[in-house]
Amino acid sequence: MLRGILSLLIFPGLAFQVLCGLIFEWIDRKLLARFQRRVGPPWYQPAADLVKLFSKEDLMPEGVYDLVEVLLPLISLSAVLTAGLYIPIAGFTSFSFEGDLIVIQFLMSVPTLAYYLAGIASVGIYSFLGGGRSILQYFSYEVPLLIAISGPAVMAGSWSVAQISQAQLGMGPFVIFQPLGFILAVVGLIGKLKRDPLDIPSASTEVVGGSLTEFSGAKLGFWQLTMNVQAVVGIFLLVNLYLGWLNFTAPLVVVGIFLLECLLMVLVLSGASAIFARLRIDQLAGLGWKILVPLSLLQLGFVILMGV
């Protein structure tokens, strides 16, 4: 009982994931700044931003559904935190069952749907546009992402993330067998996190703040936290699925390699933000359905053939 509560609140639950989220955000911002010849923020900046957001006055525009606007960020945050519980961290598994990969995928999609609802529940015109865009984007990246991450599952013969990462101990990291699938999964993750270059739903020069234009104070803070934790869970998931750690007996080495792989993922995400321009929504839909989906099917077919 106590152990259950501890794992929910401390590790690998709330505290650990929020901490990782803040650290990853700082590394990401610092890297991006260095790519752009800027200095970048000090290490405590993401935490300071959150503290500031939570201490700000919470304004609610007239005419919105109050309860919905309050619940949406909370539901999204709890969904991504729950998803994080099922992902092994450096080999340490707290909760796991056969099929949790599908549950994680579902829980990771909750923020996107909540973001869409936040857009239409809001009264602002920019929120409405951002919400519509987020659902269009969802249909473009989600299908190739799902097909891509079923590759490791098929290869390991299991739909549990813990099992998949265990399987790589014997077979070697799956990124070697499925480089294409890994790239597609990274593209899908960027779309899921609404990061530059796929920040179409929240592009400031087009739709101001997207769905979150009318949010302020603690509610916006919870959204920010959701995005941070979502990034952590997404990175942990991809590291487990594709970059299974090597066979080492010393636990410190395993933790070190796991961290290194996570940092590598942050570097990849920051690099993508730095070098690509934002796509138009029609360009993204074309990319998703004409290029990414066929490629992911190709990768999956290749994996299945290898298994036979």
Added chain:
Amino acid sequence: MNKISIPIGPHHPLLKEPLSMRIDISGERVLGGTLRLGYVHRGIEKMAQQRTYIQDVHLIERICGICSHVHTSTFCLAVEKLLEIEVPPRGQYIRALLCELERVHSHLLWLGILAKHVGLDTVFMHTWHDRELALDIMEGISGGRVSHAANQIGGMRFDLSPEQEELVRLNVEKLKSQVNGVLDVIENEPALRARTQGVAPVSADMIRAYCVVGPVARASGVDVDMRRDDPWPPYDQLDVRVITRPEGDAFARTLIRVLETRESLRLCEVLLENMPDGPVAVRSPRKVPAGEVVTRSEAPRGEVLYYLRSDGSDKPARVKVRTPTLAVLSLLPEQLSAIHVADIPVVLAGIDLCIACADR
């Protein structure tokens, strides 16, 4: 899908200066838009009539924050024409040098803003980093980064010392090599091309019908450039290469600015190389003989025209300024049809707005 109308401005992350547009959209398609101007109207033309010519030079510098020097140059030129005095060659060269540096910094600023609008923040940061050097050069010449207070009626207010000249020469060389890298990226970046190519093309006929000037006109194949067509000295001694592109879309406008930045840097070098010796200004009388005159210059955004009428006193009877932005703005509603919502920033960036110039 229902038609909805979104407001862009007077406050919007897209705009750096106040301008108001209502854009009708259906889903992600833009159907059309209307425009409202006048948020930064300061009545400068009327104020100019109440001040003396000498005070007006400083007033007119405040019309624009980016191309302030070309405004005062054109105004001084008009007064000098009425007074029938000629600026000594060295004064002319320094005046033109500042004009060209201003074009470099304005175009770099614009390229950065375009990159920012399509979500390419890295290019934005790098172009603005290089632009900083252009501002430093101008600061080395005049002491001001954007407002130079360099012109006076009859020439320049200060001379360049040999050390200053050498420093400017070195820095222009440095800027040239530094800026080439980022200009190459802008020219060849596939992501930038994907967002700008074929967006809101404007035909040459449309350009002529709306009297559009400057880089926007040249991007549609209309060959106009006041530095060649109606040159004031020393532009008549320079061989200005006018760059045109036939396509007329947002990508052509980007290319025009990239190539013009290179051309302006070349002109800077030519000006520094052939810088004559001698005085930089002649004395001018306070009162200007009656008459009227029109002068034109090529500002970074296109032709800027000054009409000046004098009644023989020390204050102008009428100053009329025509800035390039107003003409380009009139073309905006035409361009805002059959594009995507995501193209609005590209179209707006493409015309290089200077609302302060347009409203005065």
